[in-house]
Amino acid sequence: MDKKFFKKGDVAIKEGSINTACFLVDTGGFEVTKTLPDGTIKKMAQIGSNEIYGELGLIDHRPRTATITANQDSSVTELFKDGKMEAIVRENPRALLVIVKVLANRLRKIIQNAQGIGY
DSSP, rough: EEEEETTTOOEEEEEETTOOOOEEEEEEEEEEEEEEEOOOOEEEEEEEOOOOOOOHEEEEEOSSSSEEEEEEEEEEEEEEEEHHHHHHHOOOHHHHHHHHHHHHHHHHHHHHTTOOOOO
8 A cells, every 4th residue: 555645735636637546544634625617616524534535536437526635744545546446345345334434424414514514
């Protein structure tokens, strides 16, 4: 597994880019932003230590849905890359449970936010 290091302000993932890797935040933190059709940049979430990002691109191999920017000096570990997830899940289906839990948690936050009770 590869380690990556980011300085505050560095972009880890750019919205619209193609990448099939998933990352675990070891230290520091990141801000998740989305560019709206009118060009406005909206803050969507914060990601901190022991959280993952990049899981959607890992699953569906589609362009990144948001920009991930380090909000402090940070380090991450690359968990899966370029189709390796499929091989790992075949050997150890429980590995997929981590991704499913992350997605479920994020969906709950989106629902709470839509109801005006989130973040």
